[in-house]
Amino acid sequence: MKRKIIDFIIEKIIFLCGVLSIVFVVLIFCFLLKEGVSFFKDYDVFKFVFGKLWYPSSEPAQFGILALIVGSIYVTAGACLIAVPLGVAAALYISEIAPAGVRDVLKSCVELMAAVPSVVIGFVGMATLVPFVRELFDIPTGLTAFSGSIMLAFMAMPTIVTISEDAIRSVPWSYKEGALALGATRWQTIRRIVLKAAMPGIIAAIMLGIGRVIGETMAVMMITGNAAHIPSSIFEPVRTMTATIAAEMGETVRGGMHYKSLFAIGLVLFVITFSVNFIADLILGKKKRK
Amino acid sequence: MFKLSPKLSQKIFYALLFMATLLVITPAAIIIYIIIKNGASAITWEFLTSMPKDGMRGGGIFPAIVGTLCIVLCAISLTLPIGVCAAIYLNEYAKDNLLTRIIKLAIVNLAGVPSVVYGLFGLGIFVMFMNFGVSIIAGALTLSIMELPVIITTARGALSGVPHSFREASMSLGVSRWQTIRHIVLPNALPGILTGAILSIARISGETAPILFTAAAFYVPHMPTSIYDQVMALPYHLYIISTQIPNMPKNIIFGTALVLLMMVLSMSLIAIVARIYFRKTRKW
Numbered sequence: 001m002k003r004k005i006i007d008f009i010i011e012k013i014i015f016l017c018g019v020l021s022i023v024f025v026v027l028i029f030c031f032l033l034k035e036g037v038s039f040f041k042d043y044d045v046f047k048f049v050f051g052k053l054w055y056p057s058s059e060p061a062q063f064g065i066l067a068l069i070v071g072s073i074y075v076t077a078g079a080c081l082i083a084v085p086l087g088v089a090a091a092l093y094i095s096e097i098a099p100a101g102v103r104d105v106l107k108s109c110v111e112l113m114a115a116v117p118s119v120v121i122g123f124v125g126m127a128t129l130v131p132f133v134r135e136l137f138d139i140p141t142g143l144t145a146f147s148g149s150i151m152l153a154f155m156a157m158p159t160i161v162t163i164s165e166d167a168i169r170s171v172p173w174s175y176k177e178g179a180l181a182l183g184a185t186r187w188q189t190i191r192r193i194v195l196k197a198a199m200p201g202i203i204a205a206i207m208l209g210i211g212r213v214i215g216e217t218m219a220v221m222m223i224t225g226n227a228a229h230i231p232s233s234i235f236e237p238v239r240t241m242t243a244t245i246a247a248e249m250g251e252t253v254r255g256g257m258h259y260k261s262l263f264a265i266g267l268v269l270f271v272i273t274f275s276v277n278f279i280a281d282l283i284l285g286k287k288k289r290k
Numbered sequence: 291m292f293k294l295s296p297k298l299s300q301k302i303f304y305a306l307l308f309m310a311t312l313l314v315i316t317p318a319a320i321i322i323y324i325i326i327k328n329g330a331s332a333i334t335w336e337f338l339t340s341m342p343k344d345g346m347r348g349g350g351i352f353p354a355i356v357g358t359l360c361i362v363l364c365a366i367s368l369t370l371p372i373g374v375c376a377a378i379y380l381n382e383y384a385k386d387n388l389l390t391r392i393i394k395l396a397i398v399n400l401a402g403v404p405s406v407v408y409g410l411f412g413l414g415i416f417v418m419f420m421n422f423g424v425s426i427i428a429g430a431l432t433l434s435i436m437e438l439p440v441i442i443t444t445a446r447g448a449l450s451g452v453p454h455s456f457r458e459a460s461m462s463l464g465v466s467r468w469q470t471i472r473h474i475v476l477p478n479a480l481p482g483i484l485t486g487a488i489l490s491i492a493r494i495s496g497e498t499a500p501i502l503f504t505a506a507a508f509y510v511p512h513m514p515t516s517i518y519d520q521v522m523a524l525p526y527h528l529y530i531i532s533t534q535i536p537n538m539p540k541n542i543i544f545g546t547a548l549v550l551l552m553m554v555l556s557m558s559l560i561a562i563v564a565r566i567y568f569r570k571t572r573k574w
Contacts, residue, residue, distance in 0.1 A: 007468040011383070017372045018379030019389070021396040021442070024435050028403060031414040089310030097304055098311075106311065108562050113318040115489070115558040117496025119525045120547050123532045124321045127540075154321075157314050187300035208402070215404025217499040218525075222533060242406045242499075249410070249503050254418065266410040270403060277402035281395060 032270055035263030042257065048264060054228040054239075056248065056258040063261045065268070067230045071145070071238035075220055078149025078234055079156055079213045084206055086153075087160030091202075094161070095168040096190050107165070114158035122222030125151040130223060137235055143225030145238040151219050156209040163208055167201020168194060200283045207280035211273050217242040241265050322555075325547050332545025342509065346531050347539060351546055353510060357426075357521030358553075360514055361505055362495050364430030365437065370487055372434075373441030377483075380442070381449040382471055401439035405499040408436045412504040427517040429505020433494045440490050448482025449475060453574050481568035485561040492557035496550060498525040524550045 040048070043063055051064015094106050125147060134142030171194050179189040195202075225237025226247060245262045252259040294302070336350055343349030376393075384390040412432030422428040452475050460470040498506075506526035514521050528546045531538050 003466070003469075007466050010468050014375045014379045014383065017375030018384065018393060020372060020376060021393055021400055021438065024438065025396045025399055027415070028407070028411045031411055031419075032407070035414065086310045086314050089307045090314040093304075093307040093311040097307060104566070106315065108566075109315050109318070111562060112555060112558055113315075115492050115496070115554050116318065116321065117498070117525055117550060117554055119496065119498045119529050120325070120551055121321065123528060123543065123547055124324055126532060127544075128324060154317050161314060185296040185300045187303050188296060191303075211402045215402070215407070217404065217406040218529060222529070242404055245406050245410060246499055246502055249413070263410055263414070266407045269407055273402045273404055273407075274399050277399050278395070281398045 029270065032263055032267040035260045036267040039257065039260035039264045043261070048261075049268075052230060054244070056261060057251075061257060063257075063264075065241065065244075065265060067228050068239055068241045068244050068265070069268075070230050071224070071228075072214060072240040072242070074145040074231060074234055074238050075148045075152060075224060075240055076210060076213045078145060079152035080206070080210060082150065082153035083156040083160055083209060083213075087157045087205075087209065088164050088202055090157070091161045091164035091168055091205075092190060092195070095165045096186075096194060107162075110158050110161050113154070114162075117218075118155060118216060119218040119222075121151055121155060122219035125219065125223045139235050141225060141237060143223060143237050145224055145231060145234045145236065148220050148224035148238070148240075149234070151223055152213045152216055155216055155219065156213045159212050160205050160209040163205035164198070164202045167198040167205065170201070171197040204280040204283045207276050207283075211276040211280070214276070215242060215269065215273055217246050221246050241269055245269075322551065325544055325551055328541065329544030329546075329548030332541040333548060337542075337545060338549070341511070346509070346527075346535050347537070347542070351524065351527060351549065353513065354522040354524045354527040354546075355549070356513060357506075357510075358495055358524040360426050360517075360521055361429045361433065361501060361523060362491055364426055364517065365433040365494055366487060366491050368430060369434035369437045369441055369490070373438050374445045374483060376438070376442045377445035377449055378471060378476075381446050382467070382475070397439045397442055400435070401443075403436075405436065405497060406502070408432055408500040409502050409504060411435075412500060417504055422518060424503070424505060424507065424520050425518045426505055426514060426521055429501040429521075429523075430517075432500045432504045433497060436497070436500055437490045437494055440493070441486060444486025444489070445479070445483045448479040448486065451482060452478045456574075478572075481564070481572075485565045485568070488557055488561035488564070492554045492561070495557070496525050496554045498523075498529055501526060524553070 048063055048065060049069075050066055051062060052066050053062040053064045054067055055062040090106075090110075094103055094110075098106060129147050129150060130142035132142065133139075133144060133147045175193050175197055176189050179193045180186070184192070220240050221243035224240065224243065226239045226243055227237035228239045228244070231238050245265055248258070249262055252262065338350060338355065339352050340350035341352060380390065380393065384393070409432065412428055416422050416428035416431050417424055456474050456478065457470055460474045461467070465473075501523055505521060506523045507520040508522075508530060510520055510522050524546070528543070528550055531546060532543050
């Protein structure tokens with residue numbers, strides 16, 4: 001009898017822990033929404049999203065985040081241009097071509113890469129890449145969207161490689177055997193059959209990589225120069241949404257307009273990453289059900 | 291049109307893919323090399339065990355190391371039990387219904403929330419609403435929520451790796467479900483859960499953005515005495531000395547980066563090696 005009661009209590013605790021994730025997501029959303037909504041009571045949503053000027057501490061204060069959104073897009077797009085082809089190619093090599101022993105080593109390397117803290121990447125970028133970019137392109141500062149994109153590409157790669165690799169490996173053997181039996185070379189099989197069959201998983205991997213880059217904070221804050229204006233090329237300093245929150249939260253008055261505006265940016269970020277992850281999950285889920 | 295023979299094009303593309311893989315791996319190796327080369331000279335016993343001096347430009351990083359250990363240990367001891375229980379629920383109890391699907395979606399989305407947004411959330415709920423102030427506990431709670439999805443996912447992987455026959459054998463002897471989980475499933479999944487936990491510890495040791503407004507302080511002249519104290523933290527310290535302090539001696543910054551990197555990489559390496567070892571020696 002006693003055992004049954006203990007079992008019952010423990011199972012209830014386990015259930016509670018199970019639903020806790022939902023509670024946290026809702027809680028995060030509510031807290032962002034609470035501050036965000038009270039900000040939008042005093043500041044027009046349209047002016048917030050499409051305003052070009054971000055002068056949070058001037059009189060009257062301007063809270064237009066268009067430049068920050070454009071900054072985030074520049075850095076993210078640049079990082080993806082580098083990380084996606086390299087990441088997918090590496091995933092193909094690791095899962096289909098590399099011999100078994102090499103594969104384990106490479107996978108461990110990729111996993112170690114994922115562990116390097118973003119503040120360390122930011123610092124190394126500042127110390128090496130930034131002066132290099134300045135001299136190479138002969139521009140006034142190396143703190144640019146371009147430098148940020150390169151460093152962020154390294155951070156997106158582990159995500160893209162690991163998840164694409166899973167997708168590529170889960171392509172059924174019979175597909176490959178079929179193609180090889182028809183006389184296709186291994187590369188033809190990989191390109192025409194494996195890549196196609198794994199495509200939904202690879203797309204999901206790319207989206208998760210994008211999600212990671214959009215949300216990345218410390219490295220972009222240290223490398224991209226933090227100028228809140230709409231850049232005309234990728235060789236200019238930009239400022240992302242994440243960096244704005246991290247850089248300015250320390251100087252705000254708790255509960256003031258500036259403070260609330262940063263929560264509103266957080267809300268925008270949350271909505272973006274939520275949608276990206278949601279879609280990626282749908283793609284991955286659909287594939288699994290097949 | 292000029293067309294390559296299939297054999298030749300296979301060779302060319304294999305070489306290209308190999309080069310891409312090298313391009314993915316080498317930058318990380320270069321980063322590690324640069325930090326070791328420039329930072330190794332700064333690492334002395336004194337650097338690791340003394341307080342910063344001369345406005346961070348001299349002395350050591352002892353309080354930052356201690357602060358990071360406090361926050362990380364607090365965070366993992368909060369998140370590990372909850373995460374493992376959640377994984378047990380999902381793997382052993384949950385039926386394939388709407389609730390389970392929503393839980394899984396929530397986990398995916400928790401994993402995708404940007405770290406700085408966790409920082410905002412921690413500031414809003416733990417620092418302000420629950421009035422913990424900027425403190426170890428506020429930072430640890432923030433990090434523990436951030437790490438929850440990772441713990442759940444790895445623990446679930448470990449649990450689902452335990453063969454079904456183990457559970458069936460136990461339950462056919464009349465053992466209850468929880469007893470089966472407690473005495474059969476968990477012990478067999480433990481290696482996987484622990485390696486996941488070590489990887490998580492490594493990851494949160496390096497996180498900066500979530501503790502920016504919830505736990506980290508620019509400089510604290512004494513050691514923390516309770517979980518409601520502010521602390522210095524290694525990643526935040528690295529951020530400060532590399533961006534905010536002019537004329538900072540280069541080797542101290544590289545030394546700090548090296549300590550942080552070694553902490554994170556050695557833990558990850560231990561976890562990775564342990565996982566390979568357990569995979570080879572497991573009983574099924």
